[in-house]
Amino acid sequence: xxxxxxVSIALAILFLLVAALIFLALRDNPARxxxxxxxxxxxxxxxxxxxxSANTPARHGERVVLLASYARSVSDFNELVEVLNRQGxxxxxxxxxxxxxxxxxPIASSxxxxxxxxxxxxxxxxxxxxxxIVGHAYGNRVARSFSSRYPERVKSLILLAAGDxxxxxETRDDISKVVFQLRPDSTRYEALRRAFFAPENMPPxxxxxxxxxxxxxxxxxxxxxxxxxxxxxxxxxxxxxxxxEHDAAASHGASALKARHPDRVTVIPLAGAGHAVLPEKPExxxxxxxxxxxxx
Numbered sequence: 537x538x539x540x541x542x543v544s545i546a547l548a549i550l551f552l553l554v555a556a557l558i559f560l561a562l563r564d565n566p567a568r569x570x571x572x573x574x575x576x577x578x579x580x581x582x583x584x585x586x587x588x589s590a591n592t593p594a595r596h597g598e599r600v601v602l603l604a605s606y607a608r609s610v611s612d613f614n615e616l617v618e619v620l621n622r623q624g625x626x627x628x629x630x631x632x633x634x635x636x637x638x639x640x641x642p643i644a645s646s647x648x649x650x651x652x653x654x655x656x657x658x659x660x661x662x663x664x665x666x667x668x669i670v671g672h673a674y675g676n677r678v679a680r681s682f683s684s685r686y687p688e689r690v691k692s693l694i695l696l697a698a699g700d701x702x703x704x705x706e707t708r709d710d711i712s713k714v715v716f717q718l719r720p721d722s723t724r725y726e727a728l729r730r731a732f733f734a735p736e737n738m739p740p741x742x743x744x745x746x747x748x749x750x751x752x753x754x755x756x757x758x759x760x761x762x763x764x765x766x767x768x769x770x771x772x773x774x775x776x777x778x779x780x781e782h783d784a785a786a787s788h789g790a791s792a793l794k795a796r797h798p799d800r801v802t803v804i805p806l807a808g809a810g811h812a813v814l815p816e817k818p819e820x821x822x823x824x825x826x827x828x829x830x831x832x
Contacts, residue, residue: 565717567609567746570629570636571617577660582639584653586610588661589617590626599667600829601654602629603675605697605812607715607752609635611742612672612814619822625829628667630657632678634751641754646762651682658689666691668829673697673785673811674755680770681762687771694825695777696813698793699786700768707731707784715747732812734782740815768796775801776828778821780809 572589587610600620604610610629617627632650634640641649658667668691671679676698683690702708710731714724721744728739775797779790790803804824809816 563717563749565745565747567611567636567748568614568742570609570611570631571614572627572629574637575660576637577656579653579656581641581649582633583637584633584639584657585631585635585637586657587629587631588626589621589629591621591624598625598829599663599665600625600627600825601658601667601669601679602627603654603669603671603678604629604632604635605673605675606711606755607635607674607748609746609748611746613670615818616670616814616822616825619818619826623826628657628661628663630654632674632751632755634754635748640750643754643757645758647677647681647758647767648685648762649758650678651685654678654682655686655689664689668692668694670694670696670825671698672813673699674759677759677767681767683770683773684767685771687773690771690773692774692776692828693770694828695775695789695793696821697780697783697786697789697811698777699789700764700792701786701789703731703785711785714744715749715752717747717749731784731810733810734780734808734816736808737810737812737816739812743812743815768793770800773800776824777801777803778806778813778824779803780806780811780813780816782808782810785811 570587572587574587576583576585602610602613604612610631613629620627631638666689669679676695679693683693710727713719713727725744728744733739777790777793794801794803806817813821
């Protein structure tokens with residue numbers, strides 16, 4: 537066999553190995569099923585999936601929108617949805633682009649693309665009255681973007697583990713280890729604990745799964761491509777910010793928001809929780825949210 541032929545074979549094998557690694561890294565690791573009636577709306581840019589849930593009858597006008605964290609599904613809100621529904625609130629949980637059945641766009645040009653998806657969903661349901669939006673981590677960015685563009689459609693924002701700046705380098709590295717499935721689950725699990733959970737908390741199995749890498753890459757591009765000053769103020773909406781004690785990704789998010797908007801921001805510390813928040817302190821988070829809703 538000639539040298540040229542050997543080199544060609546070696547390059548072909550290398551190409552296949554690289555392609556296999558890329559496939560493994562970028563494949564979805566589907567989340568558990570989200571609660572509620574699954575619905576979709578067609579937009580000019582694709583399909584947006586969302587879930588409606590309410591006990592019968594729901595309180596008239598008591599509606600809560602749920603937006604999930606970076607590269608994750610709204611099924612992370614399942615336990616909170618059950619509590620809110622029992623208390624008479626109707627919930628609408630929107631999947632970000634590339635998560636579940638929501639169409640993945642190769643590039644979302646800005647955070648406002650996600651805001652427009654939410655506007656399309658609310659329009660499809662005929663929800664014209666102002667709503668309360670709960671945004672977890674990345675979802676807090678979409679919530680503030682929506683509120684900046686449509687201030688008249690927002691009653692208030694509840695922001696869990698809110699931030700508007702990149703996480704520290706070591707936390708960003710841990711997040712990448714978790715999202716891109718190139719390492720053993722044991723390695724990913726330890727990275728998950730460091731990046732998302734308080735030291736005393738054990739991540740549930742559905743948090744080691746439930747990641748959508750391509751969706752996360754598009755979300756990261758959208759954030760980088762959106763000027764901070766265009767969305768961070770959230771229009772004129774009141775903001776309740778729940779700040780976890782051990783938030784490795786956004787440890788100063790709440791204090792920064794409070795400093796910039798002291799009259800509109802209320803901060804509630806959450807002891808014994810990290811960036812994941814929802815699976816760590818579900819009862820306390822539900823209590824905080826219900827207290828906010830009942831006071832409005």
